[in-house]
Amino acid sequence: MKKLLLAFGLFATAAQAKSPADSVTIRKIYTEILGNSPSYEWLRQLTKGVGPRLSGSAGAQKAVDWSKQLMEKQGFDRVFLQEVMVPHWVRGAKEVAYIQNGKQKITVPIAALGGSIATAPKGVEAPVIEVKNFQELRDLGAEKVKGKIVFFNRPMDPTKLNTFEAYAGAVDQRGNGASEAGKLGAVGAIVRSVTTAMDDNPHTGGMRYATGVPLIPTAAISTNGAELLSKSLKENANLTFYFKQNCEMLPDVKSYNVVGEIKGSEKPEEIIVVGGHLDSWDLAEGAHDDGSGCVQSIEVLRTIKALGIKPKRTIRAVMFMNEENGLRGGVGYADYAKKNNEKHIAAVESDEGGFTPRGFGIVGTAEQRAKVMPWKPLLAPYGLHDIGAGPGGADIGPLAQFGTVLFGFKPDTQRYFDFHHTGIDRFEGVNKRELELGAASMTALVYLLDQYGL
Amino acid sequence: MKKLLLAFGLFATAAQAKSPADSVTIRKIYTEILGNSPSYEWLRQLTKGVGPRLSGSAGAQKAVDWSKQLMEKQGFDRVFLQEVMVPHWVRGAKEVAYIQNGKQKITVPIAALGGSIATAPKGVEAPVIEVKNFQELRDLGAEKVKGKIVFFNRPMDPTKLNTFEAYAGAVDQRGNGASEAGKLGAVGAIVRSVTTAMDDNPHTGGMRYATGVPLIPTAAISTNGAELLSKSLKENANLTFYFKQNCEMLPDVKSYNVVGEIKGSEKPEEIIVVGGHLDSWDLAEGAHDDGSGCVQSIEVLRTIKALGIKPKRTIRAVMFMNEENGLRGGVGYADYAKKNNEKHIAAVESDEGGFTPRGFGIVGTAEQRAKVMPWKPLLAPYGLHDIGAGPGGADIGPLAQFGTVLFGFKPDTQRYFDFHHTGIDRFEGVNKRELELGAASMTALVYLLDQYGL
Numbered sequence: 057m058k059k060l061l062l063a064f065g066l067f068a069t070a071a072q073a074k075s076p077a078d079s080v081t082i083r084k085i086y087t088e089i090l091g092n093s094p095s096y097e098w099l100r101q102l103t104k105g106v107g108p109r110l111s112g113s114a115g116a117q118k119a120v121d122w123s124k125q126l127m128e129k130q131g132f133d134r135v136f137l138q139e140v141m142v143p144h145w146v147r148g149a150k151e152v153a154y155i156q157n158g159k160q161k162i163t164v165p166i167a168a169l170g171g172s173i174a175t176a177p178k179g180v181e182a183p184v185i186e187v188k189n190f191q192e193l194r195d196l197g198a199e200k201v202k203g204k205i206v207f208f209n210r211p212m213d214p215t216k217l218n219t220f221e222a223y224a225g226a227v228d229q230r231g232n233g234a235s236e237a238g239k240l241g242a243v244g245a246i247v248r249s250v251t252t253a254m255d256d257n258p259h260t261g262g263m264r265y266a267t268g269v270p271l272i273p274t275a276a277i278s279t280n281g282a283e284l285l286s287k288s289l290k291e292n293a294n295l296t297f298y299f300k301q302n303c304e305m306l307p308d309v310k311s312y313n314v315v316g317e318i319k320g321s322e323k324p325e326e327i328i329v330v331g332g333h334l335d336s337w338d339l340a341e342g343a344h345d346d347g348s349g350c351v352q353s354i355e356v357l358r359t360i361k362a363l364g365i366k367p368k369r370t371i372r373a374v375m376f377m378n379e380e381n382g383l384r385g386g387v388g389y390a391d392y393a394k395k396n397n398e399k400h401i402a403a404v405e406s407d408e409g410g411f412t413p414r415g416f417g418i419v420g421t422a423e424q425r426a427k428v429m430p431w432k433p434l435l436a437p438y439g440l441h442d443i444g445a446g447p448g449g450a451d452i453g454p455l456a457q458f459g460t461v462l463f464g465f466k467p468d469t470q471r472y473f474d475f476h477h478t479g480i481d482r483f484e485g486v487n488k489r490e491l492e493l494g495a496a497s498m499t500a501l502v503y504l505l506d507q508y509g510l
Numbered sequence: 511m512k513k514l515l516l517a518f519g520l521f522a523t524a525a526q527a528k529s530p531a532d533s534v535t536i537r538k539i540y541t542e543i544l545g546n547s548p549s550y551e552w553l554r555q556l557t558k559g560v561g562p563r564l565s566g567s568a569g570a571q572k573a574v575d576w577s578k579q580l581m582e583k584q585g586f587d588r589v590f591l592q593e594v595m596v597p598h599w600v601r602g603a604k605e606v607a608y609i610q611n612g613k614q615k616i617t618v619p620i621a622a623l624g625g626s627i628a629t630a631p632k633g634v635e636a637p638v639i640e641v642k643n644f645q646e647l648r649d650l651g652a653e654k655v656k657g658k659i660v661f662f663n664r665p666m667d668p669t670k671l672n673t674f675e676a677y678a679g680a681v682d683q684r685g686n687g688a689s690e691a692g693k694l695g696a697v698g699a700i701v702r703s704v705t706t707a708m709d710d711n712p713h714t715g716g717m718r719y720a721t722g723v724p725l726i727p728t729a730a731i732s733t734n735g736a737e738l739l740s741k742s743l744k745e746n747a748n749l750t751f752y753f754k755q756n757c758e759m760l761p762d763v764k765s766y767n768v769v770g771e772i773k774g775s776e777k778p779e780e781i782i783v784v785g786g787h788l789d790s791w792d793l794a795e796g797a798h799d800d801g802s803g804c805v806q807s808i809e810v811l812r813t814i815k816a817l818g819i820k821p822k823r824t825i826r827a828v829m830f831m832n833e834e835n836g837l838r839g840g841v842g843y844a845d846y847a848k849k850n851n852e853k854h855i856a857a858v859e860s861d862e863g864g865f866t867p868r869g870f871g872i873v874g875t876a877e878q879r880a881k882v883m884p885w886k887p888l889l890a891p892y893g894l895h896d897i898g899a900g901p902g903g904a905d906i907g908p909l910a911q912f913g914t915v916l917f918g919f920k921p922d923t924q925r926y927f928d929f930h931h932t933g934i935d936r937f938e939g940v941n942k943r944e945l946e947l948g949a950a951s952m953t954a955l956v957y958l959l960d961q962y963g964l
Contacts, residue, residue: 086669086671087669090668090669090670090671091668091669214544214545214943215540215541215544215545216544217540217544217891217892217893217947219943252942252943253942412866412922412924414893436895437671438671439671439868439895439896439922441890441895442893468866468893468922470866470941470943470944470947471941471943471944474941487924487925487928488706488707489668489673489706489924489925490924490925493671493924
């Protein structure tokens with residue numbers, strides 16, 4: 057058995073390993089980035105200099121200008137803007153909310169959800185009905201919901217190892233809660249922040265009104281606020297909740313994806329995209345979400361140039377606009393590719409935070425995934441063990457229609473939802489080495505994609 | 511080839527998997543800890559309530575009392591103190607240091623190294639000679655070093671993936687720099703903080719005087735301070751450096767390891783230890799180093815009880831005293847085991863921070879390591895891929911003389927040396943989920959060690 061294992065092991069290794077030069081190049085990539093990367097400084101500029109950059113805002117335009125100039129300075133072969141129309145939602149004055157429990161008035165932190173309408177100027181105050189899911193709400197029926205504020209209080213499941221899976225299991229409340237509550241005559245919807253952290257930071261995020269339902273205002277409440285409200289309701293089911301918000305959806309605005317490219321030397325018509333999204337929520341500096349993905353993507357191209365690698369294929373860094381509340385950048389980029397008959401063989405996105413790398417999720421056929429498997433031994437020494445079928449990325453998603461293979465960079469995401477869509481998603485929350493290791497992992501993958509195709 | 515791979519893959523899986531019940535139990539362990547663990551709250555008590563706890567200090571005694579009471583409250587079968595004499599070094603008043611560059615006086619952050627003598631009460635001021643290593647220092651010779659302050663300025667190598675390897679490559683300056691400089695007649699030794707982070711936090715840590723060398727005071731300077739000093743020396747080689755510190759080594763003090771245990775049901779005489787160290791540096795709350803390891807170890811035993819697991823062997827949580835500047839607890843524990851003819855089959859230590867888990871290092875024979883390999887498929891779903899030969903832990907090290915197999919818990923350590931031995935090693939730097947995942951990983955390993963032995 058041992059001999060068989062050994063023989064098989066050697067054989068497998070020989071079959072899997074690409075040229076030993078690959079291993080040397082990948083080590084050079086990590087050395088270059090860990091030793092010389094400007095990506096952390098770029099992130100400082102984007103988060104502290106540019107700051108929040110919700111689609112349609114002055115910050116978003118500043119981010120477009122900043123990233124275009126940065127890529128031009130890097131001397132990439134081509135840097136260009138790709139126009140898209142984006143939604144323009146504004147929060148207005150800071151929200152106010154409190155629990156009125158008898159004579160006691162307790163202020164709680166809320167944040168309007170992106171896309172929500174405002175309350176009446178004087179705010180809305182109503183009794184509260186707490187539910188954990190839509191079925192429970194429907195079972196209550198219009199009679200019990202009418203005139204109330206519906207409080208969606210199902211927590212993210214902390215026992216799931218994969219925090220994105222836990223997020224997916226709770227985020228329907230944020231996305232569709234207002235529509236479900238509005239249908240039954242509610243006057244507002246308050247949603248527990250989608251995070252496992254217990255704190256005072258309300259987590260905003262996108263929501264959408266279903267067609268034909270009455271529009272009611274909706275906001276996220278911090279997890280501590282949600283616990284307090286739930287506890288207070290147990291003591292006094294007749295308490296009321298007050299909130300006031302001033303948000304507004306304005307007409308669409310012209311904005312841009314920002315693209316930088318290194319031309320391929322052998323097959324320039326085959327394109328490999330690496331990207332992140334440039335927009336952030338208005339409350340956040342957007343350091344993990346997704347300044348990290350942006351600077352990492354630019355760093356991939358800088359490193360290729362710095363090491364004198366001449367890619368066979370064209371490598372493009374794309375800063376997508378409007379991932380957070382519309383995905384217009386992702387959709388617009390795919391449209392652009394189609395119009396120009398461009399052939400995208402692969403797209404890599406980093407949008408799960410600037411954390412220490414774990415691997416890549418792949419969206420493609422089983423055969424395409426199988427082509428990646430021989431690279432695993434080259435990536436394992438860098439902690440990239442988690443390589444297999446898995447999500448790609450929202451912005452690159454629309455490229456799948458052309459048969460482009462999608463790769464979602466997978467960092468360790470245990471901390472991600474502590475920061476997600478809040479004021480604490482700041483530069484200070486990103487570790488320099490973790491950010492750089494992510495960039496190096498993405499560069500290594502792009503290098504292999506360029507070398508061997510799919 | 512594909513068929514062979516498949517057949518072999520199935521065969522290998524069948525051979526490797528232990529009972530499917532193990533997989534269920536391990537999932538239960540993670541669910542219990544991610545859902546119900548008090549370990550983060552314990553860490554808050556230890557860091558914020560007890561606070562800094564350098565060996566010999568009142569804080570250390572408070573930590574002993576706190577952990578004994580905590581384990582008693584958990585209802586473990588036995589909780590006891592194991593006496594050890596520990597060094598008692600005190601920092602005294604906060605250090606003062608500045609660069610005197612012509613008329614310009616620039617204050618820089620320093621921290622006396624643990625074990626160092628004080629300067630004269632008025633401090634010491636002298637010209638500075640910068641070196642990168644001991645060979646460079648020796649090549650300069652006594653003539654050029656005499657009367658000077660030696661400035662050791664070799665950075666940790668940021669290009670190494672393994673931060674502990676990079677640490678090992680720089681820490682000789684801290685441990686032995688004063689002796690090497692003292693031998694050549696220097697009047698002080700200033701050491702660049704052992705971290706890749708660029709900031710204003712001096713990192714203290716242990717140092718030792720070689721026998722027979724003149725004792726000179728030594729301190730760590732922050733990395734920003736080191737860069738400034740180096741730059742200033744390039745501009746003006748004749749500048750002077752001033753520092754004053756008031757530290758002192760007092761007589762040894764009585765202290766304790768704190769031990770909690772669950773008695774084995776079948777082989778109570780076989781002991782499995784899981785531990786961390788209870789002492790911290792005086793500047794730090796000791797959250798990552800090593801409050802995390804302590805609360806995780808207690809959590810292992812709590813979880814075993816909570817799940818109704820009846821271990822075959824005796825499981826012990828050990829809070830070791832004095833890892834930072836003496837290792838008396840680790841040595842004393844091994845002495846105690848010897849005196850009592852105890853049989854320790856395995857020891858697990860967590861002392862690389864409360865970060866997201868990556869695996870375990872094993873110190874044992876190749877055959878012992880081979881016995882662990884079949885467990886890998888049980889641990890891989892939890893991100894534990896890095897299992898193989900590797901360091902165990904300082905405190906459990908002395909048990910190796912009895913043939914005890916040592917396991918060093920390996921979290922992801924990219925951030926570890928940002929915090930290490932500084933004032934920012936605080937509760938706030940530890941993430942709840944990452945801490946808990948570490949505790950769950952350790953519990954899973956201890957469970958398997960108990961089930962199958964070695």
